[in-house]
Amino acid sequence: MKNIPPYIFAQIEERVERKKAEGVDVIDFGVGDPDLPTPKPIVDEIKKQLDDPDNHRYPSSTGERDARVAVAEWYARRFGVELNPDREVVILLGSKEGLANIARAFINPGDKVLCPDPAYPVYAQGATMLCDAQPAKFPLYAGDDFLPDIDSLPQDAKMLYLNYPNNPTGAVATPGFLKKAMKWCADTKTIMCYDAPYSEMTFDDYVAPSILEFGRQAVEFGSLSKTFNMTGYRIGYAVGDANLITGLKKIKTQIDSGAPKFIQKAMPVALGEYKGRKRPQMVQDCVDVYEARRNVMVKGLRKLGFDVKMPKGTFYLFFDVGGSEAEFSNKMLDAGVVVTPGGGYGKNGEGFVRMALTQPKERIEEALERMRKVLV
Numbered sequence: 001m002k003n004i005p006p007y008i009f010a011q012i013e014e015r016v017e018r019k020k021a022e023g024v025d026v027i028d029f030g031v032g033d034p035d036l037p038t039p040k041p042i043v044d045e046i047k048k049q050l051d052d053p054d055n056h057r058y059p060s061s062t063g064e065r066d067a068r069v070a071v072a073e074w075y076a077r078r079f080g081v082e083l084n085p086d087r088e089v090v091i092l093l094g095s096k097e098g099l100a101n102i103a104r105a106f107i108n109p110g111d112k113v114l115c116p117d118p119a120y121p122v123y124a125q126g127a128t129m130l131c132d133a134q135p136a137k138f139p140l141y142a143g144d145d146f147l148p149d150i151d152s153l154p155q156d157a158k159m160l161y162l163n164y165p166n167n168p169t170g171a172v173a174t175p176g177f178l179k180k181a182m183k184w185c186a187d188t189k190t191i192m193c194y195d196a197p198y199s200e201m202t203f204d205d206y207v208a209p210s211i212l213e214f215g216r217q218a219v220e221f222g223s224l225s226k227t228f229n230m231t232g233y234r235i236g237y238a239v240g241d242a243n244l245i246t247g248l249k250k251i252k253t254q255i256d257s258g259a260p261k262f263i264q265k266a267m268p269v270a271l272g273e274y275k276g277r278k279r280p281q282m283v284q285d286c287v288d289v290y291e292a293r294r295n296v297m298v299k300g301l302r303k304l305g306f307d308v309k310m311p312k313g314t315f316y317l318f319f320d321v322g323g324s325e326a327e328f329s330n331k332m333l334d335a336g337v338v339v340t341p342g343g344g345y346g347k348n349g350e351g352f353v354r355m356a357l358t359q360p361k362e363r364i365e366e367a368l369e370r371m372r373k374v375l376v
């Protein structure tokens with residue numbers, strides 16, 4: 001525990017609270033938490049399910065069958081991937097716990113786990129280090145579109161975490177890259193853990209594939225958090241190789257008792273909105289909002305002199321601030337604008353900051369104006 005740094009967002013939250021207590025009007029681009037509401041049909045279904053006393057009881061810790069079937073059917077429609085809902089799907093309390101618990105199931109003390117740098121901190125910390133294993137970090141560089149050089153990864157690791165569309169960089173993966181990564185995992189007998197909570201949050205005609213389209217020896221993590229603005233409900237899933245799913249289920253039966261039934265039972269309504277590969281209107285509406293915000297923010301930041309890429313996925317902008325990102329973040333916070341220092345995602349994030357597009361356009365414009373004042 002002593003080796004694990006404090007969770008980055010807990011630290012940011014604390015600083016933001018302090019600023020707010022000082023009376024500062026804070027515009028928060030820190031945590032990746034959608035500001036848009038959960039679509040009404042999903043909320044209505046949850047309310048309906050809540051009225052059924054059977055849904056007040058313990059759920060199955062590996063997922064209600066209706067929910068598992070809904071995930072399997074969604075994979076068939078959305079990705080063309082057939083899954084057995086009893087053996088190849090597990091329902092999670094949000095994907096975060098699954099990403100950590102999969103390591104508990106398969107990693108022994110001292111094992112190496114390949115983790116990208118920069119990355120969502122759970123892979124290296126909540127998963128690897130809490131298993132007394134070693135994170136073997138590999139770099140993601142802006143110049144390579146934040147896709148790692150698969151051939152240069154050490155071959156003696158037990159597990160590999162990959163995440164596309166990527167937090168914090170906004171990068172997306174090409175089919176060629178994913179195919180190569182799957183083959184490398186099969187050749188080196190490395191467990192592929194593919195983290196895909198932003199699979200539906202993509203722009204400019206980019207459609208994110210599932211890693212399972214390139215092979216079945218993998219576990220893929222997904223979530224309703226970002227797709228349907230449901231971060232607070234804590235509902236996600238893991239799918240893939242039956243042995244990996246069985247291991248994860250075994251851990252979960254020992255630790256948690258499953259996501260509330262009334263939330264699991266709304267999964268068929270949410271995922272059922274997808275009639276095929278194309279995004280349904282309720283998801284498209286949110287993506288349109290993020291896309292418009294992205295365009296305003298990227299344009300504004302470029303005007304301020306930053307070299308910002310137009311991300312094809314996620315609601316994050318990740319850019320080089322040309323110096324210490326900690327100093328930059330503090331300066332921004334003094335101006336009432338919260339950004340996340342890239343060093344919190346790993347050594348290769350140093351010099352960068354991440355901004356989450358979770359504020360309305362007017363607030364983005366206001367933030368850009370505040371930034372302009374302190375930067376010139």
Ligand SMILES: Cc1ncc(COP(=O)(O)O)c(C=O)c1O
Nearest residue numbers: 032094095096120167223225236
């Ligand atoms: C890359 C990545 N993976 C997983 C998660 C966890 O999401 P949840 O637990 O809400 O499904 C997040 C949340 O921000 C994320 O950015």
